[in-house]
Amino acid sequence: IAGITQAPTSQILAAGRRMTLRCTQDMRHNAMYWYRQDLGLGLRLIHYSNTAGTTGKGEVPDGYSVSRANTDDFPLTLASAVPSQTSVYFCASSRTGGQGGELFFGEGSRLTVL
Amino acid sequence: GQNIDQPTEMTATEGAIVQINCTYQTSGFNGLFWYQQHAGEAPTFLSYNVLDGLEEKGRFSSFLSRSKGYSYLLLKELQMKDSASYLCALMDSNYQLIWGAGTKLIIKP
Numbered sequence: 328i329a330g331i332t333q334a335p336t337s338q339i340l341a342a343g344r345r346m347t348l349r350c351t352q353d354m355r356h357n358a359m360y361w362y363r364q365d366l367g368l369g370l371r372l373i374h375y376s377n378t379a380g381t382t383g384k385g386e387v388p389d390g391y392s393v394s395r396a397n398t399d400d401f402p403l404t405l406a407s408a409v410p411s412q413t414s415v416y417f418c419a420s421s422r423t424g425g426q427g428g429e430l431f432f433g434e435g436s437r438l439t440v441l
Numbered sequence: 442g443q444n445i446d447q448p449t450e451m452t453a454t455e456g457a458i459v460q461i462n463c464t465y466q467t468s469g470f471n472g473l474f475w476y477q478q479h480a481g482e483a484p485t486f487l488s489y490n491v492l493d494g495l496e497e498k499g500r501f502s503s504f505l506s507r508s509k510g511y512s513y514l515l516l517k518e519l520q521m522k523d524s525a526s527y528l529c530a531l532m533d534s535n536y537q538l539i540w541g542a543g544t545k546l547i548i549k550p
Binding site: 367368369370371372417429430431432433434435 | 445474476481482483484485486489528530537538539540541542543
């Protein structure tokens with residue numbers, strides 16, 4: 328089934344540890360995004376990539392990094408996790424960049440930083 | 442600046458009709474999206490409006506008034522499976538999405 332796969336689905340992490348959330352899509356979409364979703368707040372964009380080889384900063388990029396070595400994969404790395412990064416993280420993709428079209432979301436990765 | 446507001450929670454009865462409002466303020470506008478998100482799941486696309494008026498898609502319709510900075514999602518013939526959060530998202534002049542916090546819709550039998 329075509330779509331977006333995220334891993335892990337859930338993780339508990341000690342503060343200060345490094346963590347990479349994986350995201351893979353098989354729809355050949357050009358653009359990919361990482362969002363965090365916190366209770367009472369709208370989805371907030373962390374980083375995005377309009378096409379393979381390029382990345383950009385979103386609304387809340389501090390403490391996170393991404394790479395886009397190919398079309399399919401868009402991992403999100405927390406270099407040194409802090410409790411405020413406890414959240415649900417969603418990876419998404421769209422056919423074109425600039426978030427100009429419908430977004431397709433992965434099932435989310437629930438991260439708890441203690 | 443940009444701002445987007447929608448009610449936190451609404452309750453409706455199975456079989457009825459409910460309207461979820463979304464108001465926004467923005468200096469540039471390139472469309473408004475509605476997404477549905479069931480608890481613990483990913484958001485899924487419902488509708489996109491860029492011109493004023495009503496877009497109908499089965500039991501769901503979405504309305505936009507750009508002059509009033511206003512949109513609504515209308516759900517007819519409510520079913521229990523419609524219990525979910527409904528997210529309004531504004532696309533600004535830079536084609537960036539600004540998301541509302543979502544409206545949790547509770548359907549009662």
